[in-house]
Amino acid sequence: MRSKKEALIAIDLQNDFCEGGALAVRGAEGILYPINSIMKKFQTVVLTQDWHPKNHSCFASQHSEKEPYMVIDMPYGPQILWPDHCVQDSRGADFHSSVSVNDSHLILRKGFRKSIDSYSAFFENDRKTPTGLLGFLKEKGIDKITIVGLALDFCVGFSAIDASRLNFDVSILKSLCCSINLDGSLESALINMKNTGVKIDG
Numbered sequence: 551m552r553s554k555k556e557a558l559i560a561i562d563l564q565n566d567f568c569e570g571g572a573l574a575v576r577g578a579e580g581i582l583y584p585i586n587s588i589m590k591k592f593q594t595v596v597l598t599q600d601w602h603p604k605n606h607s608c609f610a611s612q613h614s615e616k617e618p619y620m621v622i623d624m625p626y627g628p629q630i631l632w633p634d635h636c637v638q639d640s641r642g643a644d645f646h647s648s649v650s651v652n653d654s655h656l657i658l659r660k661g662f663r664k665s666i667d668s669y670s671a672f673f674e675n676d677r678k679t680p681t682g683l684l685g686f687l688k689e690k691g692i693d694k695i696t697i698v699g700l701a702l703d704f705c706v707g708f709s710a711i712d713a714s715r716l717n718f719d720v721s722i723l724k725s726l727c728c729s730i731n732l733d734g735s736l737e738s739a740l741i742n743m744k745n746t747g748v749k750i751d752g
């Protein structure tokens with residue numbers, strides 16, 4: 551049997567998720583250099599970029615009497631409201647200057663449709679509208695995926711679970727992820743990942 555073809559997917563290494571950003575994730579700056587180092591070991595590297603229009607429906611600012619981190623019902627299910635972040639063309643949406651963007655092969659933007667958020671790199675938050683990443687990976691013959699980045703309990707977790715459901719062999723490297731930690735979100739992401747067969751490595 552041929553050996554597995556592997557891809558690295560690094561999730562949302564953007565200014566707004568780093569120190570001083572609109573939705574800063576604690577510890578984010580510390581994982582950027584180690585992620586750059588492992589990028590060089592993979593033949594295929596995908597970076598995702600959270601890319602919201604300025605009036606995106608996942609922003610609390612677009613809803614009267616709502617605050618960030620409240621949950622609302624959207625036609626596709628419950629949605630956490632976030633502070634305005636990763637607005638298209640803003641500095642916050644840029645990759646952090648420490649990220650070796652030139653070592654990547656695909657930059658996949660997500661969350662750009664105003665009416666629906668997208669945590670996963672594979673499907674929008676209705677859990678069924680594809681982003682196109684599956685087609686890219688399949689055409690390249692990838693069967694094993696390693697996922698790192700921000701945030702473990704949201705975009706990393708949802709991407710890993712979808713990848714596993716799509717029958718990839720999936721690992722996350724926990725030491726190269728940081729989490730937001732909202733109401734047990736980290737614990738539930740870890741449980742959901744384990745239950746879907748995602749390997750959780752150090």
Ligand code: VGL
Pocket residue numbers: 561562600632669700701702703704705706
């Ligand atoms: C993310 C919340 C909102 C993430 C993106 O990258 O995990 N979280 N948008």
Ligand code: ZN
Pocket residue numbers: 600602632635636661
């Ligand atoms: Zn977002």
